[in-house]
Amino acid sequence: MNLINHAVPDPPANAPYIPSEVEAKHYLYGLPSKARFIARSSLDVWMKPTGAEAYLDPKELTPLGTHRLNEVWEHTVGPVMDGYLLEKQVQCKILHPLRIGIAGQPSPSAFILVGVNHGTLSAELGIEVAVHCRSILLQNNIDDMHVIICESKFTRSAMMYKPAISANPTAIVRKPFSTTLGVPICNAKTPNFEGTGGFFFIDTAKPGILYLLTARHVLFHPDKEENILYKFREGSGQASMKVMLMGEAAFKARCEGIESAINAKEIIIEQLHRRLAVAEEMEDEDDANAERKAVKSKMEEAEEAITAFKKLLADVTRDWTDEENCVIGHVTLSPPIGLDYGDGGFTDDWAVIQIYPSMIARLNFIGNAIDLGSAEVDELTAWMYSHPANPSSFKYPGDRLLRFHGTVSDQEMFRPDPRNKDHDKDPVIMVLKNSNTSNLTVGHMNTIRAFLREYFEGKPGKMSKEVGVFPRNSKSGLFSERGDSGSVVIDAIGRVCGILTGGDGTTDVSDCTFVTSINFLIKRLAAFGIHANIFPLPADL
Incomplete structure (x- = not known):
């Protein structure tokens, strides 16, 4: 992306700083979600590309790999960070240890990526939160990681389903x-x-x-x-x-399969309504009640299935299109x-x-x-x-x-x-x-x-x-x-x-x-x- 005509103010030295609008938009350039950057715990300064061709280098996320954090993340660091964020009423959706670096370059840096709901955290408070989360890392002898906070696009990431x-x-x-x-x-x-x-x-x-x-x-x-x-x-x-x-072809076939499942249940419901109409004409009240009871159970089951299928189709369309x-x-x-x-x-x-x-x-x-x-x-x-x-x-x-x-x-x-x-x-x-x-x-x-x-x-x-x-x-x-x-x-x-x-x-x-x-x-x-x-x-x- 060419930034030759975008002005970026000089940041303060020796402290985490509030990013400019340009930095907030482009700091995580290259990530598919186009995540908006809010704050970080490090003193690093984002450098605006200069020269005749002022292009941004795309960033990418890579696995954390072997790291000291692995030993203390799930039982210590993660829960403590989560508790702090809840206490500060930060609408955090994801705490993700990983590496972020320029795509294709060796030795990307390790971070805790904190994803928050859109528009819920200011850059000022974001710096405070990032620095405190970094202190939790330091308290557990993790001194080679920093914290980055950004906005998350969806309620949950499109992980494959359990x-x-x-x-x-x-x-x-x-x-x-x-x-x-x-x-x-x-x-x-x-x-x-x-x-x-x-x-x-x-x-x-x-x-x-x-x-x-x-x-x-x-x-x-x-x-x-x-x-x-x-x-x-x-x-x-x-x-x-x-x-x-x-x-x-596979994605189209799977979506069509869900739609077919919805149609099948709708056909069943239509037939159950006809069955219920027949029950209303029965002279034997015991038989009629037995039919009504059976139809009610099957109707509820089919309606519940349709609701679940429609939700799944919406989730699949959202996550995988x-x-x-x-x-x-x-x-x-x-x-x-x-x-x-x-x-x-x-x-x-x-x-x-x-x-x-x-x-x-x-x-x-x-x-x-x-x-x-x-x-x-x-x-x-x-x-x-x-x-x-x-x-x-x-x-x-x-x-x-x-x-x-x-x-x-x-x-x-x-x-x-x-x-x-x-x-x-x-x-x-x-x-x-x-x-x-x-x-x-x-x-x-x-x-x-x-x-x-x-x-x-x-x-x-x-x-x-x-x-x-x-x-x-x-x-x-x-x-x-x-x-x-x-x-x-x-x-x-x-x-x-x-x-x-x-x-x-x-x-x-x-x-x-x-x-x-x-x-x-x-x-x-x-x-x-x-x-x-x-x-x-x-x-x-």
């Missing part, structure tokens, strides 16, 4: 916006090219940071990106590859796609995304879990029974969330437990996944790997070996569709098998999905120095 309880009528339609597995994602530059986030993990060498693994080809369009190693180097000035929650609000992280690492890689011969097709704590944090993270709510309990349980005489190890969780519990070894993938048989009495592993396009599906894993070969410009590439997953049966439909790449595949008890990397087939009932083994992926991450823990908990963030 999964709703089963009693909430919106539980299923809000699932794509929640932190359960099957997150629809895309490269921010290609929102029409979509895929699915696989699973979350933490790197034990970098505590407090959450990562998401997916297939490389979801984010690096094969026709638009070179097939070379991508490695983001923090502080190098390198532009990051942003990752969005949902592309254009602006693409800038949909950025959930950036790619940190992705090796080139390789075929027949290493001893295992799998396709090497994966990418690591660092998730921003403004999107997923302790508040809304539940660990790695698939929300099973889109299928009825009895229906899904029947799907997971590979043979009527063979009791399944699958048990529908009380909260709908099937959590990770271990991994399936390659040996078992290729040689399933003989006690688990399919309808032909052959050993089988029943698996499921939740994904961007086909949502929750069940299939059975092949007991031998397929050999795959891709052709480039008519020339054959290397042969790769993949684990296949077939549809549950000939009438169940596809296990996966376009847009499902990257999704995680797990067995009946939550053991991880791998991530979906592709498929093959000529008809809707015989397509096969291919999965890259979790064991291979963990080894590949380790080869790049990543000590992946695929069972992260909220307390790890």
Whole structure:
């Protein structure tokens, strides 16, 4: 932004000062929310750009990372600051430890960002508040952080949603916006090219940071990106590859899904009114009362659901319509796609995304879990029974969330437990996944790997070996569709098998999905120095 014609008065020296109108407007230039700056605790002086091209350098927010504050924030510093702000009647909406710096430059400074309601705090009082909050940091031996106060645009930030309880009528339609597995994602530059986030993990060498693994080809369009190693180097000035929650088609489909849910409940209410009219004509008063009672209960339930659906649609439209609000992280690492890689011969097709704590944090993270709510309990349980005489190890969780519990070894993938048989009495592993396009599906894993070969410009590439997953049966439909790449595949008890990397087939009932083994992926991450823990908990963030 050019500031060559904007006058900025000289600030006082050696003290926090009231910002000019120009500084208040542009101090946090670069942040998507266009937050208005109020005050800060530091003595830093904002320098107006000078010269023939007086342009502002955009700022960006980055994770705090490893810091002494981590040990005292949640139980000491945070509560004390919150108590002080309440006492001063400051309408604070967010206290956010993070780093703020010039976009792309190394070593951004650490701050507590205090967000307040628009028009509720003057710059004079803001300085007093910022300085006092800074004193709380100093009292706890945190001397390398300052406090910045700005106005917040919304009542709450557009964090991804925590999964709703089963009693909430919106539980299923809000699932794509929640932190359960099957997150629809895309490269921010290609929102029409979509895929699915696989699973979350933490790197034990970098505590407090959450990562998401997916297939490389979801984010690096094969026709638009070179097939070379991508490695983001923090502080190098390198532009990051942003990752969005949902592309254009996915967002439109989810909104239409909520609207369809509203329409469905309205149809039910119309029918209930007709049913009530019939009850009024009944000669038997007991029958009429029974009908009225039943209709009243169903009517209240439908009306409650419509109210909840409309609120969700308003929230989703507010939080996620602006693409800038949909950025959930950036790619940190992705090796080139390789075929027949290493001893295992799998396709090497994966990418690591660092998730921003403004999107997923302790508040809304539940660990790695698939929300099973889109299928009825009895229906899904029947799907997971590979043979009527063979009791399944699958048990529908009380909260709908099937959590990770271990991994399936390659040996078992290729040689399933003989006690688990399919309808032909052959050993089988029943698996499921939740994904961007086909949502929750069940299939059975092949007991031998397929050999795959891709052709480039008519020339054959290397042969790769993949684990296949077939549809549950000939009438169940596809296990996966376009847009499902990257999704995680797990067995009946939550053991991880791998991530979906592709498929093959000529008809809707015989397509096969291919999965890259979790064991291979963990080894590949380790080869790049990543000590992946695929069972992260909220307390790890």
